Amino acid sequence: MIHAKKPVPPAPREGERLAKRVAEMVPCSRREAEQYIEGGWVSVNGQVVEEPMFRVSDQRVEVDPDASLLELSAVTLLLHKPPGFDAMAAPGQANRHVKSAQQLLSAATHATDDASGVRLLKRHFAKLTACVPLETAASGLVVFTQDWRVLRKLTEDAQLMEQEVIVEVAGEVPAQSLQRINQGLAVDGQPLPAVKVSLNSTGETSSKLRFALKGSHPGLIAYLCERLGLQIVSMKRLRIGRVSMTQLPLGQWRYLQAHERF
Template identity: 65%
Template sequence: MSEPVRLSKRVAALLPCSRKEAEQYIEGGWVRVNGQVVEEPHFRVLDEKVELDPEARLMELPPVTLLLHKPAGQAAPLQLLSAATHWQDDPSGIRVLKRHFSQLTPLVPLEPAASGMLVYSQDWRVARKLTEDERLIEVEVTVEVQGEVSAAQLALLMRDTDTRGQPLPMVKASLNSSAEGRSKLRFAIKGVHPGLIAYVCERAGLQILAMKRIRIGRVPMTQLPPGQWRYLQANERF
């Protein structure tokens, strides 16, 4: 062989199989070039050693959804999505592939200063669910505030209109704990939007120290460490 060829062409000739099947093997992470996994069908090879993993399976690769624990103040959380930041205890069992980091749609925005769960998806069904049913999906957020929270302040947090009498999303707020001059509140809100929690806390005279989103719909963040991500499992639904 005197001229480099596409890896998909070499794999198709080695197996043999169709070019489309060769691309599926390559994008599925089953092909090695000189011992290194290569996932790009267009990768050029000349006289390198090309091998197919003995456990290779020919199958369509479904779209994935990634759940990221965004650290507080992270300006560009999409940069945290890589194989290096994949949670090692991810229970999904999905093999990490390069194609999982392309064509991701960010969903359910979060305040830049807050930490907590973000959703990135390749699946149009997930995107439609989180977009069209945004007002019906409950999110859960924990908020640490300065000082103690009175019963009157707690009631003010849940007032369903703003200062002009305009309706607000329904806010359910409860006091989790209070110690050392700090209180921890738990909010459950349907139809939340960035700035809403900050607004109701300011209205109640409460200074926010930290904010974390821990659940979106029926999907909790659980033990996912800050700065790491996991796959949405097949049995999880927002």
Template identity: 55%
Template sequence: MTDKHPDPTHIRLAKRVAEQLNCSRSTAEQFIEGGFVSVDGQIEEAPGARVRPDQAVTVAPDASLLELTPVTLLLHKPAGFEAGLGLPGAATGQAAHASRSQGAQQALTLLSAASHLPEDASGIRVLQRHFKQLECFTPLPTEASGLVVYTQDKRIARKLAEDIEVLEQECIVEVKGEIAQNGLQRLCHGLSFNGRPLPPIKVSWQNETKLRFALKGIRPGQIPAMCEAVGLAVVGIKRIRIGRVPLAKVPEGQWRYLQPWEKF
């Protein structure tokens, strides 16, 4: 509960930092959100936090606004979480998909400091500001799992929004049943979907129950329909790559940062 009558000796952290550094309030707020400011030895990322005169407020010697760059997070979405409509394995028809995903928890809620991959090689410090103003242009059906991208970076957002149809996506599809004669060849080329012939697609067996699909411009329900056409039923779908960016060894429910050299 907010105190309606705050102690006048307690001031906003941003004001205190601005006074100490003789800088603007907005610059002070950026230093705080960047994780460079500590109160009594504890990092404080909320510019609006109130501090007492006797509390020690310190700014890290290496504080820099250059680090306040937008980030992109790569989440391994578990099945059962909502991450937008359409793409691999969605139920045929929007009504079927809606009925299946109604009430599903948003995958965005999985993004927190606690679910960050400990072995993340990016070297980026996890900050609370990294979980704000995230956009997703790589939807994945509720019943599917795998790579979902959330970004603050307008350049990456534009790239994904404009090119998602032409970026190759790789999925591991678990199936059951017995494949028809020449079924694998037909999956690669020769099937139609929604009355239109499909372009050549790269499909191969990963093991006895899993197929590896690599394709572009995936339509909702396409993969299950393709498998059904050759006598197979889809048990599960996991997206492991978008363009040149892989999910890598990120466990379900965890996420990592997109590294500077990685390009979709």
């Protein structure tokens, strides 16, 4: 006769959740304890721990005397995206040939001269939404936000918000080409979105054009250049609305400052 084996109970996990310990120390509710931990106010043996599920036993747990729940506000991150990264794809959704720009957001790529004064927390990299598409081959400003107000602004007012893009093209650019773009082009009798273009600089082998356009129109600049026989060397978005990258290094990011408005 075959007897079924009794299931082996899982080994008990040592210690208790950090959130439970903090709730007893403060004292406060378990949810408030989790917020203190996620806010970077709790340390274990002198090291900040931001995971409420972290388990402790006899370690030294301390709560910063300046701890506050008022700083747990949603953040917006500004990334200087390199070429070859998909601005809108979430990590894991991009294909094997193109990586998600969001995976560039980490503590290691945070700009050292960020003037926002925001304390970097792990929770700032969660639940981010990419705003305002940018061509994969282009570099420049990409916005990721947790703030529903910023997301609504960049979505509902997209057609009214001006973007500034610097496009480097091969060779010199005839004045009549700039004039044609500024006067407006059409496809099958339908006018293309209005674009303002001016010559930014010119050199021996290439020229840089400044494009200003309202709304999100991926591929429009490339199409206009192709129509006029201009070969694009590179493309960089500098500004969305009133927010610009300034001197943000390629591949790095900073926080949107409190006074900045799109």
